[in-house]
Amino acid sequence: xxxxxxxxxxxxxxxxxxxxxxxxxxxxxxxxxxxxxxxxxxxxxxxxxxxxxxxxxxxxxxxxxxxxxxxxxxxxxxxxxxxxxxxxxxxxxxxxxxxxxxxxxxxxxxxxxxxxxxxxxxxxxxxxxxxxxxxxxxxxxxxxxxxxxxxxxxxxxxxxxxxxxxxxxxxxxxxxxxxxxxxxxxxxxxxxxxxxxxxxxxxxxxxxxxxxxxxxxxxxxxxxxxxxxxxxxxxxxxxxxxxxxxxxxxxxxxxxxxxxxxxxxxxxxxxxxxxxxxxxxxxxxxxxxxxxxxxxxxxxxxxxxxxxxxxxxxxxxxxxxxxxxxxxxxxxxxxxxxxxxxxxxxxxxxxxxxxxxxxxxxxxxxxxxxxxxxxxxxxxxxxxxxxxxxxxxxxxxxxxxxxxxxxxxxxxxxxxxxxxxxxxxxxxxxxxxxxxxxxxxxxxxxxxxxxxxxxxxxxxxxxxxxxxxxxxxxxxxxxxxxxxxxxxxxxxxxxxxxxxxxxx
Amino acid sequence: xxxxxxxxxxxxxxxxxxxxxxxxxxxxxxxxxxxxxxxxxxxxxxxxxxxxxxxxxxxxxxxxxxxxxxxxxxxxxxxxxxxxxxxxxxxxxxxxxxxxxxxxxxxxxxxxxxxxxxxxxxxxxxxxxxxxxxxxxxxxxxxxxxxxxxxxxxxxxxxxxxxxxxxxxxxxxxxxxxxxxxxxxxxxxxxxxxxxxxxxxxxxxxxxxxxxxxxxxxxxxxxxxxxxxxxxxxxxxxxxxxxxxxxxxxxxxxxxxxxxxxxxxxxxxxxxxxxxxxxxxxxxxxxxxxxxxxxxxxxxxxxxxxxxxxxxxxxxxxxxxxxxxxxxxxxxxxxxxxxxxxxxxxxxxxxxxxxxxxxxxxxxxxxxxxxxxxxxxxxxxxxxxxxxxxxxx
Numbered sequence: 093x094x095x096x097x098x099x100x101x102x103x104x105x106x107x108x109x110x111x112x113x114x115x116x117x118x119x120x121x122x123x124x125x126x127x128x129x130x131x132x133x134x135x136x137x138x139x140x141x142x143x144x145x146x147x148x149x150x151x152x153x154x155x156x157x158x159x160x161x162x163x164x165x166x167x168x169x170x171x172x173x174x175x176x177x178x179x180x181x182x183x184x185x186x187x188x189x190x191x192x193x194x195x196x197x198x199x200x201x202x203x204x205x206x207x208x209x210x211x212x213x214x215x216x217x218x219x220x221x222x223x224x225x226x227x228x229x230x231x232x233x234x235x236x237x238x239x240x241x242x243x244x245x246x247x248x249x250x251x252x253x254x255x256x257x258x259x260x261x262x263x264x265x266x267x268x269x270x271x272x273x274x275x276x277x278x279x280x281x282x283x284x285x286x287x288x289x290x291x292x293x294x295x296x297x298x299x300x301x302x303x304x305x306x307x308x309x310x311x312x313x314x315x316x317x318x319x320x321x322x323x324x325x326x327x328x329x330x331x332x333x334x335x336x337x338x339x340x341x342x343x344x345x346x347x348x349x350x351x352x353x354x355x356x357x358x359x360x361x362x363x364x365x366x367x368x369x370x371x372x373x374x375x376x377x378x379x380x381x382x383x384x385x386x387x388x389x390x391x392x393x394x395x396x397x398x399x400x401x402x403x404x405x406x407x408x409x410x411x412x413x414x415x416x417x418x419x420x421x422x423x424x425x426x427x428x429x430x431x432x433x434x435x436x437x438x439x440x441x442x443x444x445x446x447x448x449x450x451x452x453x454x455x456x457x458x459x460x461x462x463x464x465x466x467x468x469x470x471x472x473x474x475x476x477x478x479x480x481x482x483x484x485x486x487x488x489x490x491x492x493x494x495x496x497x498x499x500x501x502x503x504x505x506x507x508x509x510x511x512x513x514x515x516x517x518x519x520x521x522x523x524x525x526x527x528x529x530x531x532x533x534x535x536x537x538x539x540x541x542x543x544x545x546x547x548x549x550x551x552x553x554x555x556x557x558x559x560x561x562x563x564x565x566x567x568x569x570x571x572x573x574x575x576x577x578x579x580x581x582x583x584x585x586x587x588x589x590x591x592x593x594x595x596x
Numbered sequence: 597x598x599x600x601x602x603x604x605x606x607x608x609x610x611x612x613x614x615x616x617x618x619x620x621x622x623x624x625x626x627x628x629x630x631x632x633x634x635x636x637x638x639x640x641x642x643x644x645x646x647x648x649x650x651x652x653x654x655x656x657x658x659x660x661x662x663x664x665x666x667x668x669x670x671x672x673x674x675x676x677x678x679x680x681x682x683x684x685x686x687x688x689x690x691x692x693x694x695x696x697x698x699x700x701x702x703x704x705x706x707x708x709x710x711x712x713x714x715x716x717x718x719x720x721x722x723x724x725x726x727x728x729x730x731x732x733x734x735x736x737x738x739x740x741x742x743x744x745x746x747x748x749x750x751x752x753x754x755x756x757x758x759x760x761x762x763x764x765x766x767x768x769x770x771x772x773x774x775x776x777x778x779x780x781x782x783x784x785x786x787x788x789x790x791x792x793x794x795x796x797x798x799x800x801x802x803x804x805x806x807x808x809x810x811x812x813x814x815x816x817x818x819x820x821x822x823x824x825x826x827x828x829x830x831x832x833x834x835x836x837x838x839x840x841x842x843x844x845x846x847x848x849x850x851x852x853x854x855x856x857x858x859x860x861x862x863x864x865x866x867x868x869x870x871x872x873x874x875x876x877x878x879x880x881x882x883x884x885x886x887x888x889x890x891x892x893x894x895x896x897x898x899x900x901x902x903x904x905x906x907x908x909x910x911x912x913x914x915x916x917x918x919x920x921x922x923x924x925x926x927x928x929x930x931x932x933x934x935x936x937x938x939x940x941x942x943x944x945x946x947x948x949x950x951x952x953x954x955x956x957x958x959x960x961x962x963x964x965x966x967x968x969x970x971x972x973x974x975x976x977x978x979x980x981x982x983x984x985x986x987x988x989x
Contacts, residue, residue, distance in 0.1 A: 368610055368613070368614070369610060369613040369614035369615075369616070369617045369618075370609070370610060370613040372617055373613055373616065373617045373620075376617075392829065392833055393833075395666075395667070395830065395833040395834060395836075395837065396833055396834070396836040396837050396840075401668070402837060402840060402841055405840070405841035405842075405843055406840045406841055407840065407841060407842055408840070411836075411839055411840030411841075412840070414836060414840060415836075415840055418836070
């Protein structure tokens with residue numbers, strides 16, 4: 093998100109206030125979110141892809157909703173018989189439920205028409221001459237746009253009217269993971285790019301994985317998987333298409349989180365909204381803080397932070413450490429700055445997005461660090477990887493330390509792979525998985541002696557300080573794997589950091 | 597607390613928040629406007645430019661800041677002379693036993709396509725000469741990659757504050773034509789000092805030349821100068837990358853070598869054979885530069901240039917120079933030097949043809965080493981024969 097885009101989004105807050113007065117805030121949020129995913133999408137070298145990727149995001153969201161809406165799963169014969177019996181026993185309640193269902197269908201239809209209308213309008217931008225376009229390049233011809241919309245609507249209708257069994261939702265999860273692999277794994281991405289290029293009539297031999305710059309997909313996939321998994325488990329309340337689309341595509345959090353939970357988000361959506369001075373102050377302060385962190389501190393440090401180029405050029409131990417510290421703080425300020433901006437913008441629209449960072453570099457151990465760094469990502473993995481895996485292993489005769497090691501390592505390696513499917517991200521994940529395991533064992537080992545420190549406050553303060561320094565440096569050294577593209581380059585930097593050679 | 601009481605309590609809280617918000621916005625706007633006006637009236641950039649992490653926290657740069665691709669060069673082009681010189685190692689205090697030589701010139705002196713430790717200044721320091729009085733000769737690279745005597749004059753107007761004992765001014769014909777004088781962006785963006793120099797030395801340059809950047813009030817405010825302020829910050833930040841890597845220019849692995857086969861074009865900047873006149877060249881700027889040095893001795897040297905043996909080499913020496921114009925230039929420069937009593941060296945053929953890189957004046961590291969070997973002697977002659985500079989900044 094650029095400063096200009098941020099200004100435009102902030103300027104929408106007073107409009108949201110006016111719309112809230114006529115009960116149309118949710119419609120405005122949906123409309124802005126739909127347009128924002130096209131506006132924020134970066135240019136891609138494949139023709140029209142910067143139009144089709146946001147459209148695909150919309151399609152996936154609509155399909156996920158259609159597949160997971162209450163009653164979407166085909167009822168069993170027993171459930172159908174029970175419903176029939178209930179209708180016969182209480183006709184008034186059944187009539188009221190039918191009216192509510194009609195109302196929901198009407199809202200769904202209006203939402204669908206509104207979204208389709210917006211997409212068509214964005215597509216028509218190509219005919220606006222100098223005013224073209226909301227997308228970074230002119231959209232495809234209107235016929236193609238209509239065809240694309242028809243595909244989205246057709247599949248959505250199929251899922252809506254002919255519900256699939258609940259277990260099929262796992263196919264949806266697998267499909268999202270498959271798409272994720274396409275966007276993150278270079279050879280597959282290159283192959284997909286070649287296919288798309290061929291389809292677009294462009295030379296396939298120029299295909300690169302980086303052609304598939306699908307802004308926000310990583311985060312969208314998390315939200316959709318969350319919906320598919322929790323709906324399968326029967327844990328979620330009913331949400332309308334309008335509410336779900338706004339949740340999944342909410343423009344402040346679309347590109348870089350935080351990853352909210354749908355039930356929490358919808359609760360905020362349904363609450364009456366009033367943009368008062370306190371909300372403006374709170375949101376404005378967060379945005380100002382975010383702008384300072386992202387556009388002043390992080391962008392300045394980016395000039396000197398460790399990267400693939402300077403990693404091979406640094407000529408001394410001292411300066412290599414300086415580059416690494418610059419990277420560590422740049423990454424934190426960049427990401428937490430974005431989160432602050434998202435949270436502040438959300439506040440302008442009556443949505444209290446969850447916190448994503450809580451002074452992570454001031455934490456005394458790695459477990460506390462992961463409770464305060466990219467909090468919503470860690471929570472997502474805890475809910476959908478760590479906890480189920482732990483439960484599954486506990487059902488087997490596996491020693492507890494082994495369970496802890498496996499669950500920590502698998503979770504952290506998957507987090508690494510989410511950032512990118514390279515060897516270095518796997519090593520980074522394993523680095524943290526191992527670190528968490530060692531800390532867990534250490535904490536278990538020292539637990540009986542922990543009370544001794546309570547009676548010696550100065551020693552406790554010193555131990556805490558040492559913990560902060562050690563944790564920060566463990567995390568910072570882990571960033572070497574994260575920042576650099578190859579193990580060889582990372583090992584060279586480690587060599588220089590510890591005076592073991594590896595210089596240019 | 598009952599619901600009405602809670603609502604009543606919320607009301608003053610909301611009013612307080614609204615008042616606070618209003619005060620914050622009003623004060624912020626007022627403060628911003630005030631700072632804007634102050635910046636426009638006072639111009640803090642020269643003072644800010646002198647505040648530098650170089651030569652204290654960071655090592656000073658070995659050549660003046662210049663970079664077209666800052667993220668690869670760890671360097672950037674800016675037009676604030678104070679900041680540029682403050683980032684250079686020449687801003688360090690002069691050692692008691694130092695004989696300070698400042699090398700002024702164009703991109704060949706700055707060291708285009710060369711690491712900072714292979715430029716002419718670095719090669720001269722490698723020779724490591726000492727004066728008869730036992731002072732160590734230390735040469736500083738104050739070249740700047742653009743061909744213009746007026747640009748050199750602008751830099752010379754600053755260098756005296758760095759206590760030079762000798763200034764070596766490397767020149768080439770391409771810096772002399774009239775159309776080269778006011779075109780460098782660094783000249784256009786320093787209209788104040790440049791106009792002072794034009795007026796002081798009665799140069800044949802237009803004081804009101806439209807290429808001068810004349811900022812209006814709004815350009816001088818904080819908003820108008822945001823780019824200049826950002827450049828100051830970036831210069832400091834890139835200093836960290838410079839310190840960590842020793843790189844101040846991203847040198848490509850390959851480049852297009854200087855042209856050997858030449859066009860059959862006998863003209864030089866619109867001038868036609870048979871002869872150049874002294875008035876065709878900016879000798880007045882050269883004279884002003886020597887005067888600007890004050891009591892500091894100046895050694896003027898004609899830079900080496902590539903001599904082609906390819907197609908049309910009977911018409912031109914190289915891409916820059918037709919033979920007639922360059923021959924006349926050498927004669928005119930020698931005559932001017934003699935007439936004014938300048939110390940002058942003609943090094944036009946001091947380096948072999950195989951030592952030129954991408955242009956007829958850019959030298960390889962070995963070429964610079966050869967040039968340094970020929971230049972260090974004359975520098976020592978001046979150092980041993982001329983009285984040390986008397987003035988201090």
